[in-house]
Amino acid sequence: MGIIISYLKGANDPDPVTGLTPREKSLVVSSWNLVKKDPAGNGVELFRMFFEKKPEYQNYFPFKGIPMDKLVNDPKLKAHAVSVMYAISSVIDNLDNSEVLITLLQKTGDSHRRRKIPEESFNILHRTMLELLEKGLGSKLSKEGLDAWDKTLTVAFKVVKDTLRTVETSD
C-alpha cells in the first residue's frame, strides 16, 4: 500500500520548495553522515581551505590576526568550525522539512548580515565545501553525489544571500 501511494504521488518528484529529488537528498544525507563523524577535524580543514582561497576573510572572525600555521590549532577556530558543522547538520537533517529548513537558513543570513559578511563569502564557502567533500570522501562520493551537493548548496546559499540583502527593519 505504501509503495502504491508513493508511486501515485511520484516518489521521485522534486521537492516543491527546494527542487531536490528524494535521490539527491539521500545522496547528500548519506555522504554528510560520513563527514560529520569528525566535526572538529573536517570543520577546521574546511576553514583552512577557505582561508587559503581568501586570507583576508580571517578578519571577520574572532581569531583574526593569528598566522595560518598556528590557526589550525586555535581553540576559537576549532569551536567555530565545530558549530558550523553542527549548523550544516541541522540543515541537512531538515532537507525534507522545507519550512524549518528555510527558517534555519534565514537565521544564518540574519546573523551574518548583522556582522556585515560579504555575500561573496558564501560563494567561496560553496566551492570550498565541494572541494572538502571531494577530498575527504574520494571514491565514496560519486559524480552524481557531488552534483547533488552542488544543487543543495546553490539552493541553501540562495536563501542565505537573499536574507543578507534584505534591509534590516528592526531587531
Added chain:
Amino acid sequence: MGIIISYLKGANDPDPVTGLTPREKSLVVSSWNLVKKDPAGNGVELFRMFFEKKPEYQNYFPFKGIPMDKLVNDPKLKAHAVSVMYAISSVIDNLDNSEVLITLLQKTGDSHRRRKIPEESFNILHRTMLELLEKGLGSKLSKEGLDAWDKTLTVAFKVVKDTLRTVETSD
C-alpha cells in the same frame, strides 16, 4: 595495556576543567543520545515549558507576540528550537574537549549578550532542561543521571553567564 594506563591515570578522576567525572559525562551523553533523536519535537517542548514558566521571555525572540497555542506550530519557533538542540549536542559531544567546550559556551554568551538576554533566563532554562529530561526519559534517566545533568548544566551555564557579564570592548 589501555586498562592499566587508565588505572594509573585515575580513570574516575574528575575533569580538571569541568569537574565532571567520566561516569557523569557518560550518563549525560547516553541520555542526550535519546533526546536528540527528535530535535524538533523535544526542542519545541523545551521552549513550550520554558515560556510556561516565563511568558514574557517570548519578547526576546523573533516569534514574539504569537499566542502559545499557535506558537508550538510556528516554523520560526521550530527552527530556533532545532538550532538550540544542535548547539546543545555540540556542547555534549565536546565534554571531553574542554578548550573547545569553553569556547563554544563563550560564543553562546557573546551572542546572548549582544541581544541583552537576562542572566536569569539561563537559570530558568537549566530548570526547564532538567524537567524535560525527567519528563521525556522517565525511568530511562536515573537519579544519578539527573544529578550528572544538573552538575553539567551548572558548569556550562556558569561559563555562559560569566560571558554575559563581561563588558564588550570591540567586535
